[in-house]
Amino acid sequence: MEINKIKPFTAFLCKCAGASLHIMEKCPTQVTKYSTMGTILLITALMASLSGGYFFFAAFKQALLAILFGIFWGLVIFSLDRYLVTSMDFNANRKYINALPRIFLAICLGIVVAKPLELKLFEHEIETEMVNIRNQKHNEMLSSNTEIAQIDSTTRRFENERNQLDSMISKKRREWKRSEEDYYNEVNGKGSVTTTGRQGYGKEAERKDSIRIQVKEEYEELNKKVKLRINNIDKDWQDLQKKVDRKSSSIKEEAEGYEGPLAEIEALSSLTSKTTILKFVNIFLTLIFILIETAPVLVKFSQTKGLYEELLEAHEKENIKNIQDNSDFQEYEKRVEAKRKISQYNGEVVYDEQIKNRIWKEKTEFDLTVIEKQYYNRLQKLANESCVQQMYEEIIKSLKTEELFDIKKQ
Incomplete structure (x- = not known):
């Protein structure tokens, strides 16, 4: 080809x-x-x-x-x-x-x-979508976090209370300013709905002065209390705000950790x-x-199936056949070698004078048990192949049927 x-x-x-x-x-x-x-x-x-x-x-x-x-x-x-x-x-x-x-x-x-x-x-589109998903996850985590929800509720309560206190102090301050204005108008003789129009420090001016002083004291007392309360509220609010910031930062980091192949x-x-x-x-x-x-x-x-496949299949079959032939040939060589060694030993057994004399002396009560053991031990020393056992059995059989040892001819 x-x-x-x-x-x-x-x-x-x-x-x-x-x-x-x-x-x-x-x-x-x-x-x-x-x-x-x-x-x-x-x-x-x-x-x-x-x-x-x-x-x-x-x-x-x-x-x-x-x-x-x-x-x-x-x-x-x-x-x-x-x-x-x-x-x-x-x-x-x-x-x-x-x-x-x-x-x-x-x-x-x-x-x-x-x-x-x-x-x-799709790298660019994926990055944009990941930003949206991070923001969405951040908002979801914020809204679902109970601690932040409680802090927010407390913060709103503080803010409402502070606003109420600011409103109270502002109202009292306006009352104090009106009382002062009313007093000075009375002393200066300025006519109005709340004044007499007579100048000087009379009974009405004295009464208005007393009201002015009382309202001022009330304002100062209230302002002192409100400022103290507002300071406490501001301090508590700042502490809460720090907690919120820490929690929000943790949630933000968790949301920003949304990255990678998955x-x-x-x-x-x-x-x-x-x-x-x-x-x-x-x-x-x-x-x-x-x-x-x-x-x-x-x-x-x-x-x-093309020409290449046909040739490849034929080549594989040929290789398999060669392997089988080689295996059979090796087995054949082993058997030939074993037969050669056993045949060599058979000659030693036949011409072993001691065995022949023993067989002749004990021909009336012929027992090959001892001979069999000696024979098998020497066979194993000569050939250690798998076929030795089979050949040994065949030779022992021939010994017992006097195919190998013809006692009569002795």
């Missing part, structure tokens, strides 16, 4: 697809098919490497480790894809059964490879549920990656 030398890069692609080069050289019409399949596997591995590296970097922010993980992940996906392609069986009875789990695994790998790349493609996936899911166009684009990209991942398996599944 004519052998065609394959170019190095094409040979590399065929090797990626799991082809045997020395067989592929005998069927050049199959080179394009397997080199194309190898190209698809390499492209898939490259995308998986980029995908895994980005996903690792998004999670841990370590560039060097992300590169190493990307290379490792690409090799893992390449090895799995290569296994899926090379393990496909062309046997019609098992073809469909074997293909289903491989296609399912290829679909899963396609989704795994596609998702990190989708996160990178948060990005959730944000992408939220975006696709809101925007129909983005939803279809996301589905379309996922299907593309699934199609790329399953393409080699589908091609291998749909194709019929």
